[in-house]
Amino acid sequence: MALFVGLMSGTSLDGIDAALVEIADEAAQRPRLIDALCLPLGIELRKALLELTQASQVSFAALGATESAFCDHQAEAVRQLLCRHDLPPEAIAAIGSHGQTIEHAPYADAPFTYQLDNPSRLAELTGCQVVADFRRRDMAAGGQAAPLAPIFHQALFTDTTRTRLILNLGGIANLTRLGPIGSSLPVIGFDTGPANLLIDAWHVRHRQGPIDEDGRWAASGRIDEALLERLLEEPYFDLTPPKSTGREQFHLGWVENRLRGNEAAVDVQATLVELTAMSVAQAARGFVESLNTDLIVCGGGARNGHLMQRLAAHLPGVSVLGCEAFGWSADWLEAGAFAWLAWRRIHRMPGNLPEVTGASGPRVLGGIYAP
Numbered sequence: 001m002a003l004f005v006g007l008m009s010g011t012s013l014d015g016i017d018a019a020l021v022e023i024a025d026e027a028a029q030r031p032r033l034i035d036a037l038c039l040p041l042g043i044e045l046r047k048a049l050l051e052l053t054q055a056s057q058v059s060f061a062a063l064g065a066t067e068s069a070f071c072d073h074q075a076e077a078v079r080q081l082l083c084r085h086d087l088p089p090e091a092i093a094a095i096g097s098h099g100q101t102i103e104h105a106p107y108a109d110a111p112f113t114y115q116l117d118n119p120s121r122l123a124e125l126t127g128c129q130v131v132a133d134f135r136r137r138d139m140a141a142g143g144q145a146a147p148l149a150p151i152f153h154q155a156l157f158t159d160t161t162r163t164r165l166i167l168n169l170g171g172i173a174n175l176t177r178l179g180p181i182g183s184s185l186p187v188i189g190f191d192t193g194p195a196n197l198l199i200d201a202w203h204v205r206h207r208q209g210p211i212d213e214d215g216r217w218a219a220s221g222r223i224d225e226a227l228l229e230r231l232l233e234e235p236y237f238d239l240t241p242p243k244s245t246g247r248e249q250f251h252l253g254w255v256e257n258r259l260r261g262n263e264a265a266v267d268v269q270a271t272l273v274e275l276t277a278m279s280v281a282q283a284a285r286g287f288v289e290s291l292n293t294d295l296i297v298c299g300g301g302a303r304n305g306h307l308m309q310r311l312a313a314h315l316p317g318v319s320v321l322g323c324e325a326f327g328w329s330a331d332w333l334e335a336g337a338f339a340w341l342a343w344r345r346i347h348r349m350p351g352n353l354p355e356v357t358g359a360s361g362p363r364v365l366g367g368i369y370a371p
């Protein structure tokens, strides 16, 4: 048995998730979540990161300063997590650090994906071995570099008889399809489009606070069918996987370009929730085998009761389960994935699924930084 820490800060830019995970050397045993926490980014750091994601030009000074501040925050999250369990740094086999995605451009002429991270500094500050830079090897091998979580979903959730769909509702939504053990169904995984990032951004613009708590504001509005149709015309939704996306594609400007100008703000919010529910349901529907499919929902969107209701309305007959039934909280699945991917790296096992990302083959992902 060994202990790993996974660090993830996703497209919502809400905080750094840190998960303490116990992993057995035998690949057959499922990793176990021991504890986790989220350290909020704070107003200044969030603003600096958001600016980097939106800027067309970036100064090295801004990049360097933000990278250091971000890394200090990661180290603080690790410190708090280890402190809770009285664990010294030597007790941790490795930290798996995702970093903060600043730009993801798998469709550029020269494709790239950039995660802000400073694993050398993180190793220095924590005294732990760090594994980082998980995405770029997959892209170097011709893949999308995202989503990476499906291989972790496969390890955690594959069932003997049932088909399982795992849906992450973060800033972006991604879906994994796992056939039952022994079935010939390949693993499928891809980003379906926006989950919460448009909902959050519209809320910030028109209301106080970053989150439409439980989707209550959206629930009080009326879906604007014409706007919904224009939003759903986005060609990304019809692309066949492998595919991945991010803030570069789905941002407030993308919504504004499709407004007529006379919509009530609350109706736009209702419509954005419906956009997430419909685009996810459309993506999932093709994989639902009647009466034999579970949908396991994770990510912050699982706490948005209105979004969950709209999703269920578009997927009648599908049984919706929380990760909790499997010993994971919906909030910590992604951080857990990067702890587990660090374990894979240390043991030189591949971290990607070529059938998901489109890479030319399995690859060992990430670089190792000594403590």
Ligand SMILES: Nc1ncnc2c1ncn2[C@@H]1O[C@H](COP(=O)(O)OP(=O)(O)OP(=O)(O)O)[C@@H](O)[C@H]1O
Residues within 6 Å of the ligand: 009, 010, 011, 012, 013, 014, 168, 169, 170, 171, 172, 173, 196, 197, 199, 200, 211, 212, 213, 214, 215, 298, 299, 300, 301, 303, 304, 305, 334
């Ligand atoms: N109580 C709640 N009510 C409504 N929405 C919520 C609630 N709690 C969380 N959320 C939503 O979940 C989001 C955070 O989700 P999560 O932390 O899974 O995203 P992420 O990991 O940053 O994104 P990604 O998976 O795309 O990288 C918040 O920004 C918010 O939109």
Ligand SMILES: CC(=O)N[C@H]1[C@@H]2OC[C@@H](O2)[C@@H](O)[C@@H]1O[C@H](C)C(=O)O
Residues within 6 Å of the ligand: 010, 011, 101, 104, 113, 145, 146, 147, 148, 149, 150, 168, 170, 171, 172, 173, 174, 191, 244, 245, 246, 334
């Ligand atoms: C480039 C990037 O950071 N992508 C994230 C993002 O957040 C959700 C979705 O888009 C997913 O593709 C991915 O994260 C998870 C952890 C993944 O790779 O599976």
